[in-house]
Amino acid sequence: MCNWVSNIVAALCLLTLTACGGGPEGVLAPIAANTLSPSASDVTMLVATSRKPSGDPATLFTGERSPTLSLTDLTISIPPGRASGTVEWPKKLPPNPQKDFAVVAAKNLSVPQAGDWLHAHNANGHVLVFVHGFNNRYEDSVFRFAQFVHDSGAKVTPILFTWPSRASVLDYNYDKESTNFSRTAFERALKALADDRSVTDITVMAHSMGTWLAMEGLRQMALQDGRVSPKIRNVILASPDLDVDVFGRQWTELGLEKPKFTIMISRDDRALAISRLISGDVDRVGQIDPSKEPYKSKLQAAGITVIDLTNVKTNDRLNHSKFAESPQIVALLGAQLASGQILTDSRVGLGDGLGMVIAGTVGTVGKVAATTVSAPIAIVEGKRNAPAPDQLGTILKADPAAE
Template structure:
């Protein structure tokens, strides 16, 4: 039998570099300079729009076409943005402008952009908050400011979630060669994101906060929540749900972060895909330790650890999208977007009895007593697997090593 260790020689380095370039281009995209607002008169009456509050630890560019760079700023900046969504668009897609100015009949376009002070941001929150529910999104690696804005606008629109959309975008150089810079930028932004969450939690008009993070953004989200728990003794009770989409998290590190959130945690939902090519490369360059977003929730040691922790897992391995890297299914699959949106809008957590996609996608419910239909539960190769923990209180002795599995290569 061949050794499971990896010896890095010149040829292997070249292969890794090529694979790295191939896969980690997943998160960025589109032309530059698309944020200059166009006249709202140019927008079709059948178009939709999404208005969001954007908080960022990026450095301002001084250019209305880009607004912010990928460099770091010690000051938090706040912006009110409205994005026009064209009609007759396939759900799950972002229609980038092919040239400037954009054509709002066919492409995403900014129709309003305004810098806000902190008091103005509070006023904005009150004027847009009808039900007290807030969704805060954190993007992943290799994102320009506009990448994260358009992707979040697409998700909010397609999910139809009745929430106040707030985007937190951290400094990314939007380069496949900038992985280490981006990771350090996520570290740099921990306090800024924590303060953003605290400001929302302290607002009397906000009753419920969901934090949704993607890829490397899950590191920032977990670190900020952990920092809040260590400083305040717990994560704010208003943060009721945390959704980690394709988390680029070392399973050992996630176990430690989870433990340090304390006994009173938000409800966690994680989306995984065992064929996520971007996370496969991340695992390779990060010491060959499993990534949370590639875990198989139907097998040990993951299954029992996830159940003990009460973490819900959506296994999207067999869900098909146009994403050749299988890294952004949470936003590109219309069914998954609508599933998440329905839960966000109702303020409920994802459970086996609420998923409701068994007939359409062949749902299998594993690790629970209840199922969504006998036929769905018997489907062994289901496109979505929900692993729902039943323990009210996670076992403390298991949480430190939650998700830790065999880190050998195939």
């Protein structure tokens, strides 16, 4: 018992030392127009949130919960000369747009105004909805999404859904309950997008604890409407902090007509190792080994693509945010998945020295896993065999017979 408690304390200390979070508070106040850098780029996004407004234009929203969905039009300036995959937080205020991420404009929108915003910014019909993970302030999620959109070059309309996180490692349970609190708001936001005639397809990308909210919102849509909207074509789960048994149940309840799922895993993800430790020692989806049973055959049956990033190296000491910090992964996701293409599409550009391995089915995953010793990225493409609903119920269960 003492050893278990010691492990929990050590894990929390590790999280505290490597926690998410950027620079100083109050970075969201728009900078003066005469300070803008002519060589900087900018990203404009629509932000939907179930957070409580702060009443302060420098922070906009808190980590507390609000029953009312708020909508904001934000434009973020991205400084020139920075390395791909990095967020340059200001070390002091106001930000220096030559060196720092900075807010150019912020405007609260009504629902009709948000519809007008969508029509004005949705040039090609592709929409990317991002859901952040645990331990994120409002500004953390805004800057991270702006970085991803900019670095990926994705030709999409960027929409961020940010839920109430207190941005403290000691508030893990509060954050988890906040994802439950936000399910209906998220589902309604997805429905509004799917119902808009200017939208042709939607990609949902969620990270860490945000994958719970994404799966629950999609599940709720399927249960209420009989299926997930056909406009939601791709779902990307990056480092999913999901109990494998629960994910199996969620997957079943999405019904037979599902979007294309891509899961990004990393077996060296230290944040998910801690999550497993405090969550009953049940495998987390983001740490599974797709080369081993029961996952190997279950993923094949489900048609799920797995991107194994275990050997990808970034500056993240927790190995939990590789999807956004690896320039190669950012480029791949942005140029292919977010625009509606699948990873095994022949047009996927691998780039020099990327060393990507693509398998036709999960049946060849053992060979792929062996290759990743020298190749940093392995992609395993599942081949959907239309399994029956009762088979899907155990899609990732450690013991398929135990139901």
